[in-house]
Amino acid sequence: MSELNILYFASLREALGCSGERLALPDGVRTVGALREHLAARGEGWAALGAGRNVRAALDQRMVGPDAPLAGGEEVAFFPPVTGG
Template sequence: MTVKILYFASLKEALGCAGEDFVLPSGVSTIGELRTFLAGRGEPWNALGEGRNIRAARNQRMAAPADPVLPGDEIAFFPPVTGG
């Protein structure tokens, strides 16, 4: 199952990429599991790790860690953003 992952703002800078097409490994079926898997890649991916203030969206709607990841989804990770 393939999904598109996007990275924004300081997270994009830390990872050195704006996004990737990603084949989900077996056992990864939620936003939280995806984030944990990506953070497990090591440096610099630990920017997505536990305790980091990162938000997620699924198909351009805010998502919770327990939300499912489905084939063809667009998953975005980003730090909290404020307006001004």
């Protein structure tokens, strides 16, 4: 079974109450965008990952869009946009 290592940063970590998890690649989830939808469907704080929320994603430490493919074994990180000054 292929697993993903998922990391949550900054305000997402606070909203979800965890900094990460290992998750078996769900059936039918083949892209980063589909993974985000799958996680958001958990409800409550997970809505922070939902559609319309400004969330960025990295796959194996490289910025990616929602169409980036998943095969299992990857590290996926979700985080809000970072601002600084």
